[in-house]
Amino acid sequence: MSLVSIARLGTIATVTVDNPPVNALSQALRQGLWEAVATCDADPEVQAVVLLCAGRTFIAGADVAEFGTPPVAPHLPDLVARIEGAAKPWIAAIHGSALGGGFEIAMGCRFRVALDSASVGLPEVTLGIVPGAGGTVRSPRLAGVAAAVELVTTGRPVKAARAQALGLVDAVVTGDLAGAACAFARQALTRPLPPPISRRAIAAPEAGFWTAREAEVAKAAKGAGAPLRALSCLRRAVEAPFAEAMDFERATFLELRGSEQAAALRHVFFAERTAPRPRHLAGHEPLPLRSAGVVGGGTMGAGIAAALRDAGLPVVLIERDAEAVARGIANLQAIFDGAVKRGKLTPEQAAARLAGVTGTTEYAALAGVDLVIEAVFEEIGVKRAVFAELGRVCRADAVLATNTSYLDPRLIAAGVPNPHRFLGLHFFSPANVMKLLEIVPVPDTAPAVLATGFALARLLGKIPVEAGICEGFIGNRILKRYRAAAEGLVRQGVAIAAVDAAMRAHGFAMGPFEAQDLGGLDIAFLQREGARQAGQAVPETLGDVLVRAGRKGQKTGGGWYDYAPGERRPQPSPAVAELLSSQLAPASAMAPEAIAQHLVGEMAAEGRAILHEGIARAPADIDLVEIHGYGYPRWRGGPMFETRDRA
Numbered sequence: 001m002s003l004v005s006i007a008r009l010g011t012i013a014t015v016t017v018d019n020p021p022v023n024a025l026s027q028a029l030r031q032g033l034w035e036a037v038a039t040c041d042a043d044p045e046v047q048a049v050v051l052l053c054a055g056r057t058f059i060a061g062a063d064v065a066e067f068g069t070p071p072v073a074p075h076l077p078d079l080v081a082r083i084e085g086a087a088k089p090w091i092a093a094i095h096g097s098a099l100g101g102g103f104e105i106a107m108g109c110r111f112r113v114a115l116d117s118a119s120v121g122l123p124e125v126t127l128g129i130v131p132g133a134g135g136t137v138r139s140p141r142l143a144g145v146a147a148a149v150e151l152v153t154t155g156r157p158v159k160a161a162r163a164q165a166l167g168l169v170d171a172v173v174t175g176d177l178a179g180a181a182c183a184f185a186r187q188a189l190t191r192p193l194p195p196p197i198s199r200r201a202i203a204a205p206e207a208g209f210w211t212a213r214e215a216e217v218a219k220a221a222k223g224a225g226a227p228l229r230a231l232s233c234l235r236r237a238v239e240a241p242f243a244e245a246m247d248f249e250r251a252t253f254l255e256l257r258g259s260e261q262a263a264a265l266r267h268v269f270f271a272e273r274t275a276p277r278p279r280h281l282a283g284h285e286p287l288p289l290r291s292a293g294v295v296g297g298g299t300m301g302a303g304i305a306a307a308l309r310d311a312g313l314p315v316v317l318i319e320r321d322a323e324a325v326a327r328g329i330a331n332l333q334a335i336f337d338g339a340v341k342r343g344k345l346t347p348e349q350a351a352a353r354l355a356g357v358t359g360t361t362e363y364a365a366l367a368g369v370d371l372v373i374e375a376v377f378e379e380i381g382v383k384r385a386v387f388a389e390l391g392r393v394c395r396a397d398a399v400l401a402t403n404t405s406y407l408d409p410r411l412i413a414a415g416v417p418n419p420h421r422f423l424g425l426h427f428f429s430p431a432n433v434m435k436l437l438e439i440v441p442v443p444d445t446a447p448a449v450l451a452t453g454f455a456l457a458r459l460l461g462k463i464p465v466e467a468g469i470c471e472g473f474i475g476n477r478i479l480k481r482y483r484a485a486a487e488g489l490v491r492q493g494v495a496i497a498a499v500d501a502a503m504r505a506h507g508f509a510m511g512p513f514e515a516q517d518l519g520g521l522d523i524a525f526l527q528r529e530g531a532r533q534a535g536q537a538v539p540e541t542l543g544d545v546l547v548r549a550g551r552k553g554q555k556t557g558g559g560w561y562d563y564a565p566g567e568r569r570p571q572p573s574p575a576v577a578e579l580l581s582s583q584l585a586p587a588s589a590m591a592p593e594a595i596a597q598h599l600v601g602e603m604a605a606e607g608r609a610i611l612h613e614g615i616a617r618a619p620a621d622i623d624l625v626e627i628h629g630y631g632y633p634r635w636r637g638g639p640m641f642e643t644r645d646r647a
């Protein structure tokens, strides 16, 4: 089947692109469009050309899969120039997403007509590159410099209505896009045509504009290189003639395409798209998910219930007593109120989300639900009692899940009737925000039930990763090794603040000690104490020394650092130095990069052990866990990707 087909409706030709799944601009598609320009130009009856796309979207961009190989003609900038220079004006008819090279093609067209549900954008920086076919040179000519800076340096797509307000599209329509675009074309032919975008002038920004944007973009990029390079392309587009700016953009694009950051971001791009539909579950239909129950309305239960409501499921929330029910509902209310404050929900939407939650102490309310997620105290006795109730009241085919962090799900499942419908669903806090979902099957879990875990992740917009059973599953097990290695450096005499600073310089939002102060040192301490009481030999950590001295983190005014009352800025602590003095070697300096390499190496070593034991299925899964659960810098690709060439 041809990727490009041409039809004629009177004086309008329609050129339809059909390259599933997302009409990415492969070499064959570029060639097809190249020839379509000539065909339409040669047809004396044709006065204008409407560019349509089949399937779920307009052209979603360059074919990312081709980025690892040398570019082959026709090159995209040449194709955009050819469309722009065609004898007949082209009109892009946009549905779905016009992204990257797709939007660059649309900017080669004389007009852009978009369906109201469509979006347009230049997301290249999220792949570690800059637009490579005129995106930075044409967008400021179309929408002005300020809008172009936002579009190109954030990579965030904009919805049709806003795109029209910014001047990125000429018309927004509903219903029959092809019909509307053809009507638009006929109308446009009755008036003089505007000049092609490349010939339009750009209004120069005010003095100080670039310096201010550089500071903002560098701050938001958190170590990613592409956004600042994109900004320099935009500046060149404003300050140099069109052709020179195009050459500059193309050279930057080709350089970055081969960069380590771009390779890392491509790795994450494909890992994220592979994760939700694992191959080993192909053919196993998930069970229906129409309603859910959550047991426990604390930090995690409320977050999970909010995530389920955000996805439109009615939720039954079970708590211990009437007071706890009220607290659980109040936790949910606080989450939705926060969303209203941040402009994510209207007050009416928030009220509707809350109205869809039934808080009760009566397990009988769970009789009809398709799925129950347990998020009660991390105590085996409490959890088993909950599952005994669930076994009694729930439908025999209802999926039963535990959110345990460290307990063995097999022990929680023991005694559950129909254990094939049991699995672990390990959410991360805050559960309505964090993207990661570790899915933990027990030996009895049926493939369809496991597939239901993945279907739930898709429904909630989460990144699912399957994990085998071990202490901490994938993420918390690596976290434990990371923290132990960080303590190891401190024992060797490296300053606590030096370790944190090195990890921040590596791209983490926080270092390991600051992060513990924020979350509280007592959770991990209690877990170690529990293991000690159960007779396990768990060595005393430096963190244990601090907790025993009452230093549990920011909430107690100090942990690894001191904090002034009401302040969150960590101050090196003389008290900590004193408490730990007998265990630390004399102060010794270590280069930040060496600190980061050591700690990343330790995470990857644990990752390799996890793979070897079959706890994770693929290195990319471990990278997704670290990026979406633990703040690993996305542009480094995760610990497994970052260390892939190390012995």
Ligand code: 3HC
Pocket (backbone or CB within 6 Å): 021, 022, 024, 056, 057, 060, 061, 062, 063, 064, 065, 076, 097, 099, 100, 101, 102, 104, 123, 124, 127, 130, 131, 132, 133, 135, 270, 273, 274
């Ligand atoms: N190249 C190659 N494959 C792509 C692709 C691309 N640009 N975009 C998506 N795909 C593939 C995915 O890997 C996935 O493959 P699979 O089915 O085999 O797993 C399939 O298309 C469907 O993708 P999604 O699951 O993401 O589909 P959705 O419907 O959820 O989303 C989308 C559609 C919004 C278009 C989303 O795919 C997307 O954001 N794609 C990336 C867009 C992008 O970054 N474009 C810029 C590319 S760089 C560029 O254009 C450079 C230029 O300036 C020169």
Ligand code: NAI
Pocket (backbone or CB within 6 Å): 295, 296, 297, 298, 299, 300, 301, 318, 319, 320, 324, 374, 375, 376, 377, 378, 379, 382, 386, 403, 404, 405, 406, 426, 427, 428, 429
């Ligand atoms: P929490 O203490 O905030 O909430 C627990 C809730 O369970 C309380 O509201 C309590 O009233 C309720 N509860 C206790 N026994 C109950 C019973 N028999 N029936 C009904 N409700 C009962 O605890 P949190 O942090 O929400 O943790 C819950 C579970 O999630 C634990 O297993 C924990 O290990 C796990 N988890 C916690 C994470 C976190 O960051 N806090 C992250 C991932 C998992």
